Amino acid sequence: MTKFSDLNLDAKVLKAIEEAGYETPTPIQAGAIPAALDGRDVLGIAQTGTGKTASFTLPMINMLGRGRARARMPRSLVLAPTRELAAQVAENFDTYAKYTKLTKALLIGGVSFKEQDALIDKGVDVLIATPGRLLDHFERGKLLLTGVQVMVVDEADRMLDMGFIPDIERIFSLTPFTRQTLFFSATMAPEIERITNTFLSNPEKIEVARQATASETITQGVVMFRASRKDRSASEKRKVLRALIDAEGDACSNAIIFCNRKVDVDVVAKSLTKNGYDAAPIHGDLEQSQRTRTLEGFREGKLRFLVASDVAARGLDVPAVSHVFNFDVPGHAEDYVHRIGRTGRAGRDGKAIMICSTSDEKNLEDVERLIEKEIPRIDNPLGQSAAADPEAPARPAEESPESGEQPKRTRSRRKPKDSASSARSGEAPSETAPVDAPGAPAETPPATETAQGVQDDAAPKAPARETAEAAPEPAPAAQADEAPEQKRPARGKGSRSDRGRDKSQGQQSGNEQPRQGRNDRQRGGEVVVGMGDHLPSFIAKSFEERQAS
DNA sequence: AAAAAAC
Numbered sequence: 001m002t003k004f005s006d007l008n009l010d011a012k013v014l015k016a017i018e019e020a021g022y023e024t025p026t027p028i029q030a031g032a033i034p035a036a037l038d039g040r041d042v043l044g045i046a047q048t049g050t051g052k053t054a055s056f057t058l059p060m061i062n063m064l065g066r067g068r069a070r071a072r073m074p075r076s077l078v079l080a081p082t083r084e085l086a087a088q089v090a091e092n093f094d095t096y097a098k099y100t101k102l103t104k105a106l107l108i109g110g111v112s113f114k115e116q117d118a119l120i121d122k123g124v125d126v127l128i129a130t131p132g133r134l135l136d137h138f139e140r141g142k143l144l145l146t147g148v149q150v151m152v153v154d155e156a157d158r159m160l161d162m163g164f165i166p167d168i169e170r171i172f173s174l175t176p177f178t179r180q181t182l183f184f185s186a187t188m189a190p191e192i193e194r195i196t197n198t199f200l201s202n203p204e205k206i207e208v209a210r211q212a213t214a215s216e217t218i219t220q221g222v223v224m225f226r227a228s229r230k231d232r233s234a235s236e237k238r239k240v241l242r243a244l245i246d247a248e249g250d251a252c253s254n255a256i257i258f259c260n261r262k263v264d265v266d267v268v269a270k271s272l273t274k275n276g277y278d279a280a281p282i283h284g285d286l287e288q289s290q291r292t293r294t295l296e297g298f299r300e301g302k303l304r305f306l307v308a309s310d311v312a313a314r315g316l317d318v319p320a321v322s323h324v325f326n327f328d329v330p331g332h333a334e335d336y337v338h339r340i341g342r343t344g345r346a347g348r349d350g351k352a353i354m355i356c357s358t359s360d361e362k363n364l365e366d367v368e369r370l371i372e373k374e375i376p377r378i379d380n381p382l383g384q385s386a387a388a389d390p391e392a393p394a395r396p397a398e399e400s401p402e403s404g405e406q407p408k409r410t411r412s413r414r415k416p417k418d419s420a421s422s423a424r425s426g427e428a429p430s431e432t433a434p435v436d437a438p439g440a441p442a443e444t445p446p447a448t449e450t451a452q453g454v455q456d457d458a459a460p461k462a463p464a465r466e467t468a469e470a471a472p473e474p475a476p477a478a479q480a481d482e483a484p485e486q487k488r489p490a491r492g493k494g495s496r497s498d499r500g501r502d503k504s505q506g507q508q509s510g511n512e513q514p515r516q517g518r519n520d521r522q523r524g525g526e527v528v529v530g531m532g533d534h535l536p537s538f539i540a541k542s543f544e545e546r547q548a549s
Numbered sequence: 550a551a552a553a554a555a556c
Contacts (some may be wrong), residue, residue, distance in 0.1 A: 082553065109555055132555040139555095162553050260551060284553050310552050331550050 002030050008037055010062050012239065014101035017058070020095055026051030031206035033059050034181060036405045041203035043196055044184040047314040048155075049345060050208045053092045056182045059481065060126065061097045063150060067101060069123035073147035077175065078128045079168065081158040083288060084106040085315045088129045091156065102126060109133045117142055131167040132157070133448025144175040155315055156185035156192055163192060172199045217344035221378040222329075222354040236382070238271045241327055243381035244353055245277070245305075248323060252349075254298070255323035257307045258339045261333060268327055269307035279305035280314055313338040319345065326354035329363040333370040345400060353378065425484060 004017050004025055025033065029044045031245075035042050036059035046052045060076055069075050080086040090106045097104070103120035107129035113136075120127075120143055127134070135141045151172070153159070159168055181200050185192050196203065227233035227242055245252060257272075259265045262283040269281035280294045280303055291311075297303040306312065307327075313335055321343045329335050344350025354375065356364045368374055475519050 113556095130554060132553095134555095136555050158553090164554075167554090260553075313552090332552095335552095 007033050008062075009020065009058060010065055012065070013062050013096060013323050014060060016096045016098050024056070026208075028052055028060070028206055028208045029055040030107055031073050031208075032056065032182070032203070033205035034375070035206075036060075036180070037062060039180055042182045043198045043200055043203040044182070044208070045188060045206065046184060046208040047302045047341075048317060049187045049341065052154070052184055053089055055095065056154075056184070057089065059091050059098055059182075060150055060152070061093070061100060061102060064102055064125045064241070065100060069125045070147065071123045072103070072120055073123065073144045073499075075125050075147055075532055076118070076127065076150040077134075077145065077171075078126065078152040078154060079131055079134070079150050079159075079171065080128070080154045081130065081164060082311055082315070083110060083130055084291065084311065087292070088315070088317060093126060093128065097126075104128060107133045107137060107407045108288070109136075110291075113137070113140075129182055131164050131171065135167060135172065137266045145171070146176055148175040148179050148438050150180045150182065150184045152184070156183060156195070157187045157189060160189060160191055160312055165195065169199075174329060217348070218340055218350045220340065220354075220375045221380045222356050223321055223380050224361075225355050225357050225380060227357075233357070235266070235271075236328070237357065238268060240380060240382055241268070242272070242275060243433060244276070244325065244355070244378075247381055248351070248353075251322065252480075253322045254304050254320070255306070256300065256318075256321055256339075256342050257305055257314060257325040258313065258330070258504050259307065259309065260328040262309050263305050264327065265309050270307075272305055272307065277305055278303060279307055281307045283309035285323070308379050310335055311358055314340070315343065315347075318342065320348060321345070322350065323354045324347075324350070325354070329354060329356050329360035329367060333363070333366040337371065397505070403471060408518040432520055435493045 001292050002025060003023055004014060007025065007030075009017070022173060027046055028050045032044055032055040034040045036056065042056075042228070044052060044055060046055075060078075064075055064155060067075065068152070078086075078089055086106060086108050090104060093104055103119070103123070104126040105119075105124045107127060109130060109132055116133075116137065121138065134143075138145065153168060156168075159165060165466055181198055182202070183196055183203070187198075202286045214433070223240060224246065241257070245255070257268060257279070258270055262285050265281045265283045269279050269475040270281035280297070282291055286294075294303065295312075295316075296304045296305065306318075310330070313330075320393050324340050324343045326339060340352035340389075343352060354364075365377075425438055468503070
């Protein structure tokens with residue numbers, strides 16, 4: 001079997017690899033590294049979690065080992081779609097370049113130009129960037145890309161989704177055509193294909209199966225949620241979330257909670273905090289410094305709940321996330337796979353629980369069609385099952401204990417159209433802010449667009465878990481995207497159009513060790529198996545409550 | 550429909 005030591009890597013690089021705890025390259029690494037070292041272009045079709053990052057950082061470090069950077073002329077360039085991903089690449093680079101003298105600069109938005117400029121001026125070997133900030137530097141005349149010998153495009157399909165392709169093409173055109181190109185994408189959409197045909201030259205193509213498919217190491221479930229009253233929908237949904245979290249108990253050491261909208265990310269994070277849960281938000285409207293801090297805290301186990309937009313859905317490498325909660329059904333079915341892929345990583349068990357509002361049902365169908373599997377239904381832990389009565393006209397007296405204090409009126413007061421941002425919140429525009437102010441008269445000043453008014457949701461009851469307990473074991477394996485040891489046979493590509501077929505191969509047992517122990521539970525995935533150990537009590541309860549009402 | 554990314 002191939003070892004890193006068989007790959008012709010420099011001794012300094014090998015030493016760093018060894019210290020990071022790795023011995024055997026993943027398939028993408030074993031395929032890409034030799035080709036890259038040979039000077040070939042590489043087209044890697046792989047997702048995060050396959051060791052992709054190291055598959056380009058390692059050969060880059062090796063190749064750049066000789067020579068020195070000149071001012072304003074970086075010798076290599078890595079492009080990533082989000083700031084966090086770029087930062088992740090930078091860390092990876094630090095890990096493996098520690099015994100070299102190579103220099104790098106991280107060019108991302110949201111932080112000052114100054115330091116970035118200073119580094120560029122001195123000359124860097126590696127530039128790691130998001131496209132916008134890179135072009136900004138370029139347009140200011142601070143940067144020359146004519147010295148780029150190696151260019152990497154990471155997560156190209158996501159770049160496509162985010163509309164970065166024109167930028168990418170432009171950046172390509174600023175680099176010498178003699179450059180070597182390493183190009184990575186999880187899928188080969190037609191547009192991606194076109195780019196690779198244009199900018200890659202006779203690439204070595206390496207395809208790697210996505211890591212364990214959704215059904216394998218991740219236990220999934222969905223709660224069909226219907227509000228008792230429309231105007232309470234938002235706060236009840238948050239309450240369902242808390243109940244779901246509580247039901248998981250200590251098994252939920254940490255979790256990412258995904259919302260579709262940034263506003264809701266803020267609201268949910270505030271609400272959880274208010275109720276004694278250790279939670280913080282992350283999305284693209286927050287200060288970069290806060291994004292960084294929050295993510296770091298979460299990685300280190302100091303923060304238990306990360307409430308996130310899809311900025312965190314893909315690529316982020318956080319080892320040991322025990323749970324993913326989808327507060328909303330993602331509007332893009334494929335995002336579901338990315339989101340829940342944040343858990344069940346590196347061979348651990350993971351649990352993914354989603355809340356599906358009536359308005360999300362169509363999206364749920366799309367998700368289930370995509371994953372070719374029905375997601376097991378979980379009863380609403382609050383007992384108001386959707387099936388109970390579809391029409392449910394406002395029924396004042398029935399809501400659960402705590403929400404009782406809410407003044408019924410809070411809703412009608414729309415906030416003035418100050419913030420365009422919340423104006424489009426679709427089905428229930430009135431609820432983002434007002435609903436949440438329990439004691440407050442209807443006059444709650446219009447919460448600014450990021451809903452600071454989350455006072456809903458009763459009093460703290462869940463014991464705020466000390467973050468200490470959540471601390472994951474130190475995971476030396478984090479760097480290389482993870483689990484380098486795992487390997488699995490390459491298989492068919494997964495372009496958008498054939499994702500479905502992709503799934504059919506999901507059973508391949510090539511993914512050895514990932515799951516031990518509790519996988520019996522997951523085995524039966526397609527049947528409605530329970531969500532674990534706590535279910536029975538609230539099933540019973542929900543029936544009673546249905547009878548009662 | 551929303552998110553992300555440049556100031």
